[in-house]
Amino acid sequence: MSNLEPTDVGPAAGGDRAVAEADRQHVITLLTAAHAEGRLTTDERDRRLSEARGALVFDDLVPLTRDLVTTRSSSVQYAQGSTEESEQIVAIFGGAERSDHWQVRPRTFVTTIFGGAELDLSQAVFPSTEITMEVFCLFGGVELKVPEGATVDNQLIAVFGGVDRKVGPPIPGAPRIVIKGFAGFGGVEIRNPKTGRRRRNRSQRERYDDDSGREDRSYG
Secondary structure (H helix, E strand, O other), X not given: OOOOOOOOOOOOOOOOOEOOHHHHHXXXXXXXXXXXXXXXXXXXXXXXXXXXXXXXXXXXXHHHOOOOOOOHHHHOEEOOOOOXXXXXXXXXXXXXXXXXXXXXXXXXXXXXXXXXXXXXXXXXXXXXXXXXXXXXXXXXXXXXXXXXXXXXXXXXXXXXXEEEEEOOOOOXXXXXXXXXXXXXXXXXXXXXXXXXXXXXXXXHHHHHHHHHHHHHHHOO
């Protein structure tokens, strides 16, 4: 690879690392979705897919998607070398919360029994490009906010419960989050930061207040 790394692709550091299969699959998924949405012609999709399959370093992948996605996911922070490999988050008849720049462990165990946990990963520091969250949810719930572009691999078993997942398309370089465990009479909600329940409910309240104000003025 040239010593003069391109300035318009990839991160300044690590762009010459070997392509991981997860990175390659992220790009293939994004290209396929863009074609289905009409943003790429069939010929252009096939050309880019061929280049993605033949990519050797990370910087070979980024130009294939830079006109399809934003680069906000590059703000995800990675910091390896943590002395703790796991963390326990427990909410029993109560609540637990993690947010801002908290250090995520490679494996996080989340237990909610008649309680809830709100975990915001949008500004978190990740130990690597893949983490695992093992959830045990019984008559409780977990609200998980993930960075834009993150891949969510849902392997959760739900009985009288479920997983509500609404996230954007994957972006190369963003983390992969594996969700495992069990949800009974409860559930897990997974969102990007701007589509969370609170923001949606606040918007609905604002529209309701505005409509009510117009009705009051009409009778004034």
